[in-house]
Amino acid sequence: MQFVDEARFVVRAGRGGDGSVSFNREKYKPRGGPDGGRGGDGGSVIFRATEDLQTLEPYAHRKLIKAERGRHGSGNNRAGEKAADVVVDVPIGTLIHDEDGLLADLSEPGAQFVAARGGSGGRGNGSFATSTRQTPAFREKGLPGEEREVRLELRVLSDVGLVGLPNAGKSSLLARLSAARPKVGDYPFTTLTPALGVVDEKTYRDAFVVADIPGLISGASQGRGLGNRFLRHVARARLLALVLDASEDPEGAEGTLRAELYAAGLAERPLIVVLNKMDILDEELREYLSETFPGAVQVSALSGEGVVQLRDLFEERLRELGERERVETGGDGPSSTEYRIFRPTWRGLRVEKTSDGVYVVYGEEVERMALRTDWENPEGVANFTRELERKGVVAALRRAGAEAGDEVRIGEVEFDFQ
Numbered sequence: 001m002q003f004v005d006e007a008r009f010v011v012r013a014g015r016g017g018d019g020s021v022s023f024n025r026e027k028y029k030p031r032g033g034p035d036g037g038r039g040g041d042g043g044s045v046i047f048r049a050t051e052d053l054q055t056l057e058p059y060a061h062r063k064l065i066k067a068e069r070g071r072h073g074s075g076n077n078r079a080g081e082k083a084a085d086v087v088v089d090v091p092i093g094t095l096i097h098d099e100d101g102l103l104a105d106l107s108e109p110g111a112q113f114v115a116a117r118g119g120s121g122g123r124g125n126g127s128f129a130t131s132t133r134q135t136p137a138f139r140e141k142g143l144p145g146e147e148r149e150v151r152l153e154l155r156v157l158s159d160v161g162l163v164g165l166p167n168a169g170k171s172s173l174l175a176r177l178s179a180a181r182p183k184v185g186d187y188p189f190t191t192l193t194p195a196l197g198v199v200d201e202k203t204y205r206d207a208f209v210v211a212d213i214p215g216l217i218s219g220a221s222q223g224r225g226l227g228n229r230f231l232r233h234v235a236r237a238r239l240l241a242l243v244l245d246a247s248e249d250p251e252g253a254e255g256t257l258r259a260e261l262y263a264a265g266l267a268e269r270p271l272i273v274v275l276n277k278m279d280i281l282d283e284e285l286r287e288y289l290s291e292t293f294p295g296a297v298q299v300s301a302l303s304g305e306g307v308v309q310l311r312d313l314f315e316e317r318l319r320e321l322g323e324r325e326r327v328e329t330g331g332d333g334p335s336s337t338e339y340r341i342f343r344p345t346w347r348g349l350r351v352e353k354t355s356d357g358v359y360v361v362y363g364e365e366v367e368r369m370a371l372r373t374d375w376e377n378p379e380g381v382a383n384f385t386r387e388l389e390r391k392g393v394v395a396a397l398r399r400a401g402a403e404a405g406d407e408v409r410i411g412e413v414e415f416d417f418q
């Protein structure tokens with residue numbers, strides 16, 4: 001499977017079903033009571049994090065993911081069926097953005113996020129009967145489903161991120177530390193996609209996850225080599241390990257890597273320096289490196305020398321560092337699994353006059369009402385007008401200067417002021 005860590009497409013929820021206009025017809029009763037049922041709600045589009053997926057490959061070429069509309073209501077007060085939600089499985093560590101920023105961080109298995117909510121169904125004429133209006137012959141229309149473009153970004157979640165120049169032995173080290181078997185090669189850029197390994201041995205209190213990413217080269221942050229595209233996969237690691245080939249200018253390599261981490265905004269990360277390939281070095285060079293890199297751990301992925309000590313050090317540092325970092329989402333944070341995006345133009349009620357003399361009404365409730373109205377049906381339109389009166393919209397229009405015959409716009413609806 002191809003490693004895809006970004007995808008962009010539109011999610012569209014289903015429209016709510018329309019309410020029904022119907023009258024109970026019994027023998028000997030020419031016109032019974034209104035019994036039109038409500039429409040079913042439209043389906044929502046919901047993202048869910050799963051351990052069964054490792055990449056965003058299934059969505060690489062998707063343009064649209066949509067849920068079905070709800071069924072219309074019918075006579076005898078029968079409600080229309082609600083449409084099924086569409087659940088989109090994504091790998092753990094998927095961030096969901098829209099044009100305004102981060103919406104959700106699905107970093108726990110099973111975490112869900114409603115990205116587009118289905119429109120609610122409209123009420124049938126059965127709901128509009130009152131003592132003074134016993135045979136209403138209008139209904140509401142279902143509301144449209146929400147729709148927006150989302151950008152998914154996968155950031156592999158790990159505890160330790162291995163960062164090094166190509167060929168330093170990162171993949172070899174991961175294979176030594178865990179059951180993972182990444183490709184190892186005697187040439188640069190063997191690793192093309194991030195790989196994870198779990199260090200999980202009985203002696204360890206908590207298992208931890210090590211991420212191996214493709215090698216970095218100088219200028220990666222400007223897009224050279226495989227670029228720093230993969231650095232984001234270690235950006236959420238609690239601890240970074242700089243893996244240096246001890247036999248090939250480790251000082252130079254360290255400088256290059258630190259510069260790249262700095263450019264990627266990761267300079268402040270807790271970090272351990274690891275000198276690999278110690279098996280090639282003679283005593284004299286080993287001593288020299290001990291002095292030059294006093295805090296570094298000396299290992300050999302080939303012979304296994306120092307690997308147990310390295311594992312212990314990782315474990316100890318991780319324990320000190322505590323919980324894995326989460327990406328900050330604005331507002332309620334990642335625990336809020338629901339997010340409504342019906343974006344009314346204004347919460348309260350506001351009237352504005354445009355330069356060409358149209359009175360525009362803004363307001364959540366009134367905009368919804370306009371969407372629900374069945375404009376083909378005179379009774380429905382009359383009901384809408386009554387509601388405008390009742391909710392003070394007519395008064396607000398008058399205060400703004402509207403007179404009979406002036407054009408009024410609410411959402412997408414235009415009509416003449418009476």
Ligand SMILES: Nc1nc2c(ncn2[C@@H]2O[C@H](COP(=O)(O)OP(=O)(O)OP(=O)(O)O)[C@@H](O)[C@H]2O)c(=O)[nH]1
Nearest residue numbers: 166167168169170171172185189190191215301302
């Ligand atoms: N002598 C010796 N060779 C090693 C050691 N670790 C790795 N190698 C060799 O170094 C080469 C590169 O190893 P990899 O593990 O593929 O290196 P990498 O850092 O993952 O490389 P990229 O994925 O290309 O960035 C291979 O030929 C390994 O066998 C070591 O400790 N000692």
Ligand SMILES: [Mg+2]
Nearest residue numbers: 170171190191
């Ligand atoms: Mg590798």
